[in-house]
Amino acid sequence: MAGRHKHEYEIVLFGATGFTGRLTAQYLAAHGGSDLRWALAGRSQARLEAVRAELAQQNPACAELPLLLADSGDAASLQRVAQSAKVVVSTVGPYIEHGEPLVAACAGAGTDYLDLTGEPEFVDRMWLAHHDTAVASGARIVHACGFDSIPHDLGAWFTVQQLPEGVPLTVEGFVRAGGTVSGGTWHSAITALSRLRQYADVARERRRREDRPMDRTIGSTHQRIGFNKLLGTWVVPFPSIDPQVVRRSAAADDRYGPAFRYGHYIQVRRLSTVATLLGGVGAAFVGAQFRITRERLLRLRDPGEGPEEDARAKAWFKVRFIGKGGGRRVITEVSGGDPGYGETSKMLSESALCLARDPLPKKAGSLTPATAMGNKLIERLQKAGIDFRIVEQA
Numbered sequence: 001m002a003g004r005h006k007h008e009y010e011i012v013l014f015g016a017t018g019f020t021g022r023l024t025a026q027y028l029a030a031h032g033g034s035d036l037r038w039a040l041a042g043r044s045q046a047r048l049e050a051v052r053a054e055l056a057q058q059n060p061a062c063a064e065l066p067l068l069l070a071d072s073g074d075a076a077s078l079q080r081v082a083q084s085a086k087v088v089v090s091t092v093g094p095y096i097e098h099g100e101p102l103v104a105a106c107a108g109a110g111t112d113y114l115d116l117t118g119e120p121e122f123v124d125r126m127w128l129a130h131h132d133t134a135v136a137s138g139a140r141i142v143h144a145c146g147f148d149s150i151p152h153d154l155g156a157w158f159t160v161q162q163l164p165e166g167v168p169l170t171v172e173g174f175v176r177a178g179g180t181v182s183g184g185t186w187h188s189a190i191t192a193l194s195r196l197r198q199y200a201d202v203a204r205e206r207r208r209r210e211d212r213p214m215d216r217t218i219g220s221t222h223q224r225i226g227f228n229k230l231l232g233t234w235v236v237p238f239p240s241i242d243p244q245v246v247r248r249s250a251a252a253d254d255r256y257g258p259a260f261r262y263g264h265y266i267q268v269r270r271l272s273t274v275a276t277l278l279g280g281v282g283a284a285f286v287g288a289q290f291r292i293t294r295e296r297l298l299r300l301r302d303p304g305e306g307p308e309e310d311a312r313a314k315a316w317f318k319v320r321f322i323g324k325g326g327g328r329r330v331i332t333e334v335s336g337g338d339p340g341y342g343e344t345s346k347m348l349s350e351s352a353l354c355l356a357r358d359p360l361p362k363k364a365g366s367l368t369p370a371t372a373m374g375n376k377l378i379e380r381l382q383k384a385g386i387d388f389r390i391v392e393q394a
Helices: 019-031 045-058 060-064 075-084 100-109 120-137 150-160 183-193 196-209 242-251 271-288 291-299 309-314 342-357 374-383
Strands: 009-014 038-042 067-069 085-090 112-115 140-142 169-178 217-220 226-228 233-237 259-268 316-325 328-336 365-367 387-393
Touching: 009 019, 009 075, 009 342, 019 038, 019 045, 019 342, 038 045, 045 060, 045 067, 067 075, 075 085, 075 100, 085 100, 085 342, 100 112, 100 120, 100 140, 112 342, 120 140, 120 196, 120 365, 140 342, 150 169, 150 242, 150 259, 150 316, 150 328, 150 342, 150 374, 150 387, 169 233, 169 242, 183 196, 183 271, 183 291, 217 242, 233 271, 242 259, 259 271, 271 291, 342 374, 374 387
Parallel strands: 009 038, 009 085, 038 067, 085 112, 112 140, 140 365, 169 259, 217 259
Antiparallel strands: 169 316, 226 233, 233 259, 316 328, 328 387
């Protein structure tokens, strides 16, 4: 890991002037500690200064917070950011459009990188292009460190640890949430729906090149729409990035057992809601395929917009996990507040602090949150108010 060196900053936040970037900066200002060496990065000096002024009202020590000018279209500026930091955090999406230059800079510099992406194509493209470089430099490239996919990846890992070792295990995650989808998430989702062919090609190439466990099997449960008696709700298979992340964590760790299967669902109270949900997804998919309708869909939300604080305060999420193996069954739950903004910025910030400061396994390359940080991040999130608990054991 020759790329490791003394860094001017522990954390650099790139994209601090966006909605989620601001919330992440506010969290670090409040919870990072007086000795945290960090900086804000972005392409506008004036907007960075405005964010810094807001932070200084919250924490006067932030009045002298360093500001770094950098742009995703300026490779030299990104290299300077990467070389100055131990961990670089990016909130600039859609990542498929803006994300790769910063990943490349961090992989080359041996600098840890975190983002919020829920875009499977971007994650696979970054693995294909930069995983080997990151392994050589010692950089940890960790995608999906917000609501996609921290609660699901760490929740599945938490569940696995409650089950016997050395036996086949099955875990299913069931998501419930109340809140508003962020403008950035909306833009990323519509962009991803418009690029399914490109994603299929990239995913196929990653499967061809990526090593798989030789003596273990990793797969999916037989997912279908149905009524789950244990939960008392209807459940609908949820084809997000989350199950991919969970299964990649399982492939990297023998503790998931010799045969591991994972299924991922949304919970809905009424059967009529299932039809509404499927109809909405279908309409978004069709609209995303054509430039005119895709542009109209994208205009519905600005990528930097978000709800007011009182609306965020009412938002919530709960993810139930049902794990089985070795004659045992366990139900666990991960829960918290506003998934799209407040808790996402908390998860991202605590991930950055975890990489910057906690003793972690010496791993490098493209990693999942569970593989890179595991129980250390669970401990941090529990202290920060995100609950991991055992509901039932049998």
